[in-house]
Amino acid sequence: MQFIDLHTQYKRHEETIDKAVKRVLEDGHYIGGREVGELESTLAAFVGRRHAIACANGTDALKIVLMAKGIGPGDAVFTTPFTFFATAEVVGNLGATPVFVDIDEKTYNIDPAKLDEAIGKVKKAGTLVPRAVIPVDLFGQIAAFEAIVPVAEKHGLWLLEDAAQSFGAQRGGRRSCSFGLASTTSFFPAKPLGCYGDGGMIFTDDDELAVLCRSVAVHGKGRDKYDNVRLGLNSRLDTIQAAILLEKFKIFPAELEARDEAARRYSTWLSGKVTTPFIEPGCCSAWAQYCVRSPRRGEMMAALKTEKIPTAVYYPVPLHKVTAFSYLSPVTLPVSEAVAQDIFALPMHPYLEVSEQKKIADVITSC
Template sequence: MKIKFRDLSIQYETIKHEIDKSIAEVVSSSNFILGPQVSELEGKLAEYVGMKHCISCASGTDALVLSLMGWGIGKGDAVFVPDFTYIASASSAMLCGATIVLVDVEEKTFNIDPVALEKAITKTVENGKLNPKVIIPVDLFGLPADHVSIRKIADRYSLKVLEDGAQGFGGMIGDRRACSFGDVGITSFFPAKPFGCYGDGGAIFTNDDEFSDTIRSLRANGHVKDDKYDNVVVGFNSRLDTLQAAVLLAKFDNFKYKEIIDVNKVAAYYTKFLKDVVITPTIPEGYLSSWAQYTILLKNEVERNGLKEYLASKDIPSMVYYPKGIHQQTVIKKAGFNVGEYPNTEKLIQRCLSLPLYPYMTEEEVFCVIKVVKEYLKFGEI
């Protein structure tokens, strides 16, 4: 049986009529930039997340950069970012001229460690060379970070919180949804994300009316509302095109009412049958993950790489997210981050492996993956 890592074609076939109709309406109207579907989508997403404003843009990375620009973050400012994540969370701050301060993560949740975060903040304050301004917690692999603890820390030091919910959209803590925990939250609509379009796209969420107006100006080259030839700030072009908005609108109800439920069922199967074989993901009580990835931990790098190769020999793809910590990236190493400063990240990059996961996986496919994992680890039958 050949299994895909994330099968987007099944999703399309499931709601093909809705997607085709939505795309055809845009093509027929020829309103390809900021058509009515864009504002309709923004309204629905703001209501879903529980924030007053949603401002769509061209990508999740742009959403991060625009948010930092909206706060005036730049040279001399410190932005605190987890070390174990995709580089966009850090590079967005660097693009604004700020200095990143990397923070180790919790081994169990993969998310930023609040204890390590506060230590990094106090060290930065004591050093006196930078102005601590923003924390960017990442909802990694679909699981919201410990936003309750992060908010307390942010308030103690008068810092802004920019929640990177690119992988976490649809996740929850209690009755609150991902992208609602920060002063600002962002997400990505990259196709493989929990809620993805058919290209690039992103969105910013805020309750601040003035900040919302600022972002809408920045994403349109800095012009004022209703006058694109009067530019009041330096911005850039970062609009979600109408076709992508139409795709997301067609997918939205299916995502809300079916996919989040179904992907959690698939993850539950994995956990039930693999929890005694490998270290399975930890979901704290009261949390709901949107499962961007299902990431297990093996004993060491040799076992991880061996399992990855064995899965591939059985036509089962798997992925290593992430093979390097941010402090090990070539562009970052120049800033003087040292090996050994981030012990949990350095353990995770050697042991983590993400298995195939998407809402439309069949029980047969899930159990096939489980069977092969157990075979390799010589753990017997399911």
């Protein structure tokens, strides 16, 4: 059994994917080919943004936006500690300070009330300048932007939606990557919409920010690549990956539906045995992961392993406790710390067989 079954996906769509790759090879434009522009316009229209800027990966996408906005030493950027390291890593890389805010105990996304408190504390301390908030759409569910936006506006901060796990999700009729001043996503192979290498995308409605992000992504270029007007990165999406993504996007709606059906089966069969994911009213998750909680996590994971069923833990150590951030002032974030102790992920992908899910549920139920 596969935790994420990319092989089955490829075999079912092998012919169209191979043809797309071959077209790029025959065309010979391996960087900046027409497929990159086509992907940008296609995905911008899908999420409802004016601009989409392709880049090399989801981490660079976050960093490019922060660089374009001039984030640096002395700045405070507020985010969740319950996410992948990259979200806060890019803040530290630029010399700014990540300020971790505890999460909602049901959704595992950043808690808007605690965000308000955290910003107030930083303002009162006066040693850092609050600049931005990076809410993360964890496990595929969009963060509570209807509550986060007023908090950010109250304090004069701008929002960067980290939608690396949520592409395709919806909240209140809006799609993932349509919230905040800018949004970013990842096309890492395991993501809901993934390529066969690395890739990322930035989305924004701000014309000036879009120009700046394109510049930062290509060595800070101005009129051309030799007119370097600012310090930037070398962060471009390869044409082959764009071609693959265009083909995979054609099957993406059906895959989202299949993920949702798989999640519903899990939740039905596991209800009362473990804490199943909570999806807020008016929300549709992209189900990047299906994570459950149990104080008997170790026993359950061991039983599943015996049956050759893979599992994973997202995330075993909240970011405020990782070694890389030991230079920050210590904080206690009880919800993040509690969730990290008993959460684990089950296989989730569009090609899960009902029989496979039933076996997983039976093993957990028997523990």
